[in-house]
Amino acid sequence: MAFLSRSILALSVALLSNNVFAQKQCDVELRHGLIITDDIIRIVDKGQTRVQINNNNQLFIRGYWIDLSDDESKVLEQFSSGIRQTVPELVNLATDGVNLGLSAIEHVVEGMTDKESEVLKTQLQYVERALMDKFKRGDDFFFIAPQSLSKIDDFFTKDISKKIHSAVHGSLGAILMSLGDAFKSREGNIEDRMNDMSQRMDIISSEIDKSLQEKARQLELKAAEYCECLNALDVTESRLQAIVPGMVNFDLVQIKS
Structure with a gap:
């Protein structure tokens, strides 16, 4: 099962690469949710x-x-x-990082057996739901939930990583059960199918590694820029609060360091 270990390791690296962003980012907290469309920005509290x-x-x-x-x-x-200038790109980076892992899992198991599709779909829905609770984008909007951006790595390396690993193990478990059934009924060559799965794992792992190297470079370049932009946004927000005192009740950006 070495190929399985390599695949899980690659997916873990995908999530851990977000540490680059967190380590270089200043301690910023968004205290309310944001919904952004082409014409409207909404600061949201409790829905x-x-x-x-x-x-x-x-x-x-x-x-x-x-x-x-x-x-x-x-x-x-x-x-x-x-x-x-800041939030939509942050949402894009966050969702792209996870979608890379989800796409990889789907490609690994695609076509291996008829039994894994529903198992995989159900488990990936939990991953996508957890992601959309924090970050979501559509054709005409971006959403980000209240959260500490300096601790964004915890969300990816703990919550999302755990759910992705569950999806991997669940889908591969269904594949192995199917292969076992095929072996017992002498339908197909189990050794060839196992080799095929191993080759797929190796290819996907290699592609993930290439994508991760590029994503890590992108995050390194953007980390300092985000910090400067959010600091500037906090200053502008303070000016707006001085003009409109009612904005104080919905303070969006909080810089802790």
Whole structure:
């Protein structure tokens, strides 16, 4: 089962590579959720929109429009632009990292047996659900939940990693059971099928390693940039709170160090 160990190791490295981001990132916490579309930014608390920014220049707090002067609107626009420059890319990096592992698992087991598809689908749904609770993107929106960005590695290396490992073991268990049934009924050559699975594991592991090296470089380049952007966003938010005191109740960015 050496091929299985190599595959699980490669998937673990995929998740651990997120440590590069966490170690170089300053201690930043998003205290509320964010939903971002082309025209609207929503600051969300307990499933409810508390602050809404339309077209970067209209501000609503608890559904009430806040009248701003031209100069005050410029501060709002800077705050809105800061969110748009940082959060969508962060969501993309987070979801791409996990999707790499999920895609790899699917390719490894694809076509090996008819029995693994439902097992794999069910277990990967748990992985995807955990991911979407924190990060989600669609054709026209991005979502990020309240969380400490400096501890994002814990989410990937503990929660998501555990669920991915369960999916791997569950799907491979179904494959081995199917191969055992085929052997007993003399349907097919179990040795050839095992060799085929081993080769698939090796190919996928190699492809994962290549992708991980590139992703690690991307994360290293972005880490310092994120820290600077979020610090600047916090400063702009403080300026906006001075203009609109109601924004203090929905403080979004908190820098702890």
